[in-house]
Amino acid sequence: MSNFADAAGGPSVAELKKQTEGSGERRRSSVTTEKVKLNSGHYIPQVALGVYKAPNDNTTEDAVKWAFEAGYRHVDSAARYANEEAVGRAIKDFLKSSKVQREELFVTTKLWDADHERAAEAIDESLKKLDLTYIDLFLVHSPGNLGEEARLKAWKDMEAAVDAGKIKSIGVSNFDIEELDHLLANCRIKPAVNQIESHPFFAHEDLREATIARGIHVQAYSPMAQGAALERPEIKAIADKHGKSPAQVLLRWGLQIGNIILPKSLTQSRIEANAELFDFELDKDDMEVLNGLDEGMKMGKLGPAGTSAPGSRRSSNSGGAAGNKLQMTSS
Ligand SMILES: NC(=O)c1ccc[n+]([C@@H]2O[C@H](COP(=O)([O-])OP(=O)(O)OC[C@H]3O[C@@H](n4cnc5c(N)ncnc54)[C@H](OP(=O)(O)O)[C@@H]3O)[C@@H](O)[C@H]2O)c1
Structure with missing residues (x-):
């Protein structure tokens, strides 16, 4: 396979691997300053507030404002979440009431599946709802079911929107992997990220490795497994050892394997706690325990x-594909 990362003028695969392996050489300081460089040349804060299942009202406005006040600089929304207006209002208020500039914030939104054939219009609609002059990162939310041709048309519209500065x-x-490779073979601007589910109980290591090998960063959604396994004794033991919460342990694991993480909360105390990830480090033993928890959940x-591939982070006795019986369908 050709070296897509180098061909795109972005970081080399070796550089990307180093970044994504949580190299000790990188200074980890705070939720505000911790960023990674995308193959587009832009920097993305490694922690975002996710706003899935957040209403288009002051609940979400408050959550986004609390996040900014706690130091977050990155919000992950989607047309499908139907809350871009609330996110836009929170951004506007925060920019007015703080010294932070628009360029210091990073706003992600996504193209819904039904809109692949009308992506140009959908991009303008998202810009209008967010009330922004540009979006930092715009994603195809999922491959959808309109087919490859519609998906490539959407991508061409997205490339044109990059050219237009939107x-x-x-x-x-x-x-x-097949969908990524099809896009890579047919795109002018290569994708900067693949946003996929990733947490210790479903690390998605096969897809993570394939994504990184193509010079593309991994964004991890549901980084706390939607709160479903915070009581697990293995997590609690590591949390107690570091004086942190189980949620912080799961999030820190995501950071240390190089994921860009998108923890969601509408609760102020949790939003604040979910940003306090830079004052501790999981050691080799902790990582080994966490890497062994992949049950395909x-x-x-x-x-x-x-399911994780051979050579993945999954431990040999963790149940293999049978772990997928635990699969839940809540999003
Ligand atoms: N691209 C995609 O297809 C896709 C799919 C799913 C998600 N996402 C993105 O990823 C983001 C995160 O994923 P997610 O919402 O599925 O799951 P998540 O962030 O792993 O978990 C969110 C859940 O955990 C709770 N929670 C948050 N902080 C907590 C803490 N410190 N202790 C205990 N519970 C806590 C939240 O409740 P409260 O809100 O009540 O605090 C919420 O119920 C989404 O918001 C969205 O931006 C993308």
């Missing part, structure tokens, strides 16, 4: 089923 970086979500119904 979008800084473009990427995909829930793409499997996929929470969302979008995206490839993706």
Whole structure:
């Protein structure tokens, strides 16, 4: 396979691997400053507030504002979440009431499946709802079911929106390896990220590795497994050892394997706690325990089923594909 990362003028695969392996050489300081460089040349904060299942009202406005006040600079929304207006209002208020500039914020939204054949219009609609002059990262939410031709048309519209200055970086979500390769073979601007489910109980290591090998960053959704396994004794033991919460342990694991993480909460205390990830480090033993928890516990119904491949982080006695029996379909 050709070296897509180098061909795109972005970081080399070696550089990307180094970044995504949580190299000790990188200074980890805070939710505000911790960023990674995408193959588009733009920097993305490694922690975002996710706003899935957040209403289009002041609940979400408050959550986004609390996040900005806690130091987050990145919000992950989607046309499908129907809350872009609330996110836009929170951004406007925060920019007015703080010294932070628009360029310091990073706003992600996504093209819904039904809109692949009308992506140009959908991009303008998202810009209008967010009340922004540009979107930092715009993703194809999922491969959808309109077919490859519609997906490539959407991508061409997204490339044109980059040319027009409406979008800084473009990427995909829930793409499997074949879908990524089809896009890479037919695109002018390569995807900067693949946003997929990833947490210790469903690390998605096969797809993570394939994505990184293509010079594309992994964004991890449901990084706390939607709160479904926070009481697990293995997690609690690591949390107690570091004086942190189980949620912080799951999030820190995501950071240390190089994921860009998108923890969602509408609760102020949790939003604040979910950003406090830079004052501790999981050691080799902790990582080994967490890497052994992959049971194929996929929470969302979008995206490839993706059992972990041989050589993955899954421990040898963790139940193999049978773990997928635990699959839940809550998103
Ligand atoms: N591209 C895609 O297809 C896709 C799919 C799913 C998600 N996403 C993105 O990823 C984001 C995160 O994923 P997610 O919402 O599925 O799951 P998540 O972030 O793993 O978990 C969210 C759940 O955990 C709870 N929670 C948050 N912080 C907590 C804490 N410190 N302790 C205990 N519970 C806590 C939240 O409740 P409260 O809100 O009540 O605090 C919420 O119920 C989404 O918001 C969205 O932006 C993308």
